[in-house]
Amino acid sequence: MSSSAPLFDSAIGPVLKAQNEPVLGYAPGSPERAALQRELESQSQSAASIPLVIGGDHIDTRARVDLAAPHDHGHKLATVSQAEGKDIELAIEAAMKARQEWSRWSLQDRSAVFLKAADLLADKYRQRLNAATMLGQSKTAQQAEIDSACELIDFLRFNVQFAQEIAAQQPNSSRGMRNLTDYRPLEGFVYAVTPFNFTAIGGNLATAPALMGNTVIWKPAATAALSNYLFLRLLEEAGLPQGVINFVPGNSSEISARVFGHPDFAGLHFTGSTTVFDELWLKAAQNLKSYKSYPRLVGETGGKDFVLAHASADVEALAVALLRGAFEYQGQKCSAASRAYIPASLWPALRQRLLEDVAGIKMGNVLDLSNFMGAVIDDKAFRRIARYIDLARQGAGARILAGGQADASAGYFVPPTVVQVEDPGHALMQEEIFGPVLSVYVYEDARWADVLRLVDTTSPYALTGAVFARDRQAVQEANGALRHAAGNFYINDKPTGAVVGQQPFGGARRSGTNDKAGSALNLLRWVSPRTVKEAFLPATHYRYPHME
Ligand SMILES: NC(=O)c1ccc[n+]([C@@H]2O[C@H](COP(=O)([O-])OP(=O)(O)OC[C@H]3O[C@@H](n4cnc5c(N)ncnc54)[C@H](O)[C@@H]3O)[C@@H](O)[C@H]2O)c1
Numbered sequence: 001m002s003s004s005a006p007l008f009d010s011a012i013g014p015v016l017k018a019q020n021e022p023v024l025g026y027a028p029g030s031p032e033r034a035a036l037q038r039e040l041e042s043q044s045q046s047a048a049s050i051p052l053v054i055g056g057d058h059i060d061t062r063a064r065v066d067l068a069a070p071h072d073h074g075h076k077l078a079t080v081s082q083a084e085g086k087d088i089e090l091a092i093e094a095a096m097k098a099r100q101e102w103s104r105w106s107l108q109d110r111s112a113v114f115l116k117a118a119d120l121l122a123d124k125y126r127q128r129l130n131a132a133t134m135l136g137q138s139k140t141a142q143q144a145e146i147d148s149a150c151e152l153i154d155f156l157r158f159n160v161q162f163a164q165e166i167a168a169q170q171p172n173s174s175r176g177m178r179n180l181t182d183y184r185p186l187e188g189f190v191y192a193v194t195p196f197n198f199t200a201i202g203g204n205l206a207t208a209p210a211l212m213g214n215t216v217i218w219k220p221a222a223t224a225a226l227s228n229y230l231f232l233r234l235l236e237e238a239g240l241p242q243g244v245i246n247f248v249p250g251n252s253s254e255i256s257a258r259v260f261g262h263p264d265f266a267g268l269h270f271t272g273s274t275t276v277f278d279e280l281w282l283k284a285a286q287n288l289k290s291y292k293s294y295p296r297l298v299g300e301t302g303g304k305d306f307v308l309a310h311a312s313a314d315v316e317a318l319a320v321a322l323l324r325g326a327f328e329y330q331g332q333k334c335s336a337a338s339r340a341y342i343p344a345s346l347w348p349a350l351r352q353r354l355l356e357d358v359a360g361i362k363m364g365n366v367l368d369l370s371n372f373m374g375a376v377i378d379d380k381a382f383r384r385i386a387r388y389i390d391l392a393r394q395g396a397g398a399r400i401l402a403g404g405q406a407d408a409s410a411g412y413f414v415p416p417t418v419v420q421v422e423d424p425g426h427a428l429m430q431e432e433i434f435g436p437v438l439s440v441y442v443y444e445d446a447r448w449a450d451v452l453r454l455v456d457t458t459s460p461y462a463l464t465g466a467v468f469a470r471d472r473q474a475v476q477e478a479n480g481a482l483r484h485a486a487g488n489f490y491i492n493d494k495p496t497g498a499v500v501g502q503q504p505f506g507g508a509r510r511s512g513t514n515d516k517a518g519s520a521l522n523l524l525r526w527v528s529p530r531t532v533k534e535a536f537l538p539a540t541h542y543r544y545p546h547m548e
């Protein structure tokens with residue numbers, strides 16, 4: 001990197017308009033299916049070794065943990081190096097060193113790295129990253145394609161567009177002066193702590209601050225290390241300079257203690273559970289006075305996402321939305337439909353159609369592409385979900401209508417489970433389960449207004465939600481009454497599957513800071529703008545006209 005590179009970009013060329021990456025279908029006989037199957041076979045042959053990546057060095061540590069396939073836990077996929085205290089100090093040093101040059105690169109030059117990364121992912125790396133996501137996180141071909149290929153490519157391309165639009169926003173200048181906004185990166189490093197469930201989210205949390213000129217410490221979820229490390233290698237191939245993103249899998253608490261104790265900590269880019277985000281926020285607060293600047297804390301967290309049906313809803317569309325919304329990726333999307341409110345008049349027809357479809361769902365090893373569902377991520381998740389199913393089985397006021405028999409003998413399999421509850425305040429209607437469990441409350445049609453209040457007040461979260469109605473008045477009422485109940489609100493569609501550039505994603509209340517991943521709003525959190533005024537003809541005496 002040259003130190004004569006420009007300090008900031010005020011002159012930006014025409015903004016490149018991003019397009020969403022088309023989703024491939026993987027139908028039998030298609031070239032993408034054959035390529036994916038070859039890659040799955042190749043990655044299944046032997047266990048990978050995943051190092052730390054600090055300042056461009058790939059470091060194998062003595063402390064390591066094994067990573068297994070969730071759908072076949074006897075199959076070891078990788079051994080993952082574990083960062084310890086001194087590694088974190090080195091990673092922070094590397095980030096601060098790389099910052100000196102990276103923060104001076106022009107936005108155009110930084111953008112080129114991420115645009116090249118998007119192109120590499122759309123082509124050479126597409127099936128490699130999809131296969132790693134399928135094997136490591138137990139996604140089907142469709143679920144991997146919309147995540148590790150399309151959503152991640154979209155994040156990379158749209159963020160470049162949004163960053164350029166931000167840079168082009170400049171203040172007015174009047175005669176005798178010029179004014180500029182210099183979109184500086186934060187003065188320090190950013191800590192990206194990422195979840196297991198979306199390879200795209202991991203990639204975005206690390207790259208969005210980097211695009212804005214920051215350097216990053218990336219702590220991936222242990223169970224997503226295979227796909228996340230492969231993405232880091234892709235970034236290296238795209239030309240990301242050493243030390244800009246430092247990859248440190250390892251013990252979360254130990255890593256966080258070092259990071260939050262460092263005076264150059266400038267921002268947290270987190271996605272995961274509400275409990276962990278609370279913990280990290282408190283750590284930052286405890287250390288606040290030791291930081292150079294007030295850190296930016298961005299966290300997208302849990303959800304208890306609803307589907308509310310009005311008596312005018314289309315039953316077929318509702319049934320499909322519930323099934324896909326609740327059970328795709330085993331219900332492990334923060335956006336997953338988890339509580340449903342169904343009018344009594346529709347329930348008999350809906351129940352029949354939903355249970356018939358659920359009975360036809362195929363679940364199993366994701367190497368078999370005919371499966372609709374794989375396994376949940378690990379033993380801890382399996383046990384948590386099983387506890388909720390037991391609550392439904394044993395507690396009064398709940399009845400299991402489908403599923404319920406979880407089995408962890410070969411992989412962590414939890415079948416799609418539908419529970420009907422009598423009490424709309426049941427724990428199954430309030431708490432995030434993060435598994436394939438859909439709780440249904442059936443209400444009297446005439447109590448629509450009460451149900452709107454119930455949906456709004458039952459759970460502390462406010463991430464996604466959907467209303468199904470053909471009656472326009474009902475749509476309007478739900479849209480108004482549930483304005484603060486979801487950051488992403490859907491009308492006659494499932495509450496999952498937000499697309500970058502189309503439905504910017506994030507929720508409020510206990511679902512996070514709602515900084516909308518994959519939008520300009522998020523990128524603005526990673527800059528600390530400086531206003532520059534230059535006077536061409538500065539005043540040469542201090543007196544004003546009224547003094548004459
Ligand atoms: N709102 C969103 O956009 C969104 C998107 C995806 C997932 N999620 C949420 O994420 C959760 C599921 O993902 P998960 O199981 O990976 O979440 P998690 O909170 O268990 O883990 C998230 C990350 O935090 C790390 N972590 C855990 N304990 C930590 C600690 N004490 N200090 C520092 N880091 C720590 C984990 O290792 C992981 O990297 C769900 O609650 C889901 O709703 C939210």
Ligand SMILES: N[C@@H](CCC=O)C(=O)O
Binds near residue numbers: 333496497498505
């Ligand atoms: N874009 C995804 C985000 C899911 C989070 O886990 C969705 O909208 O379903």
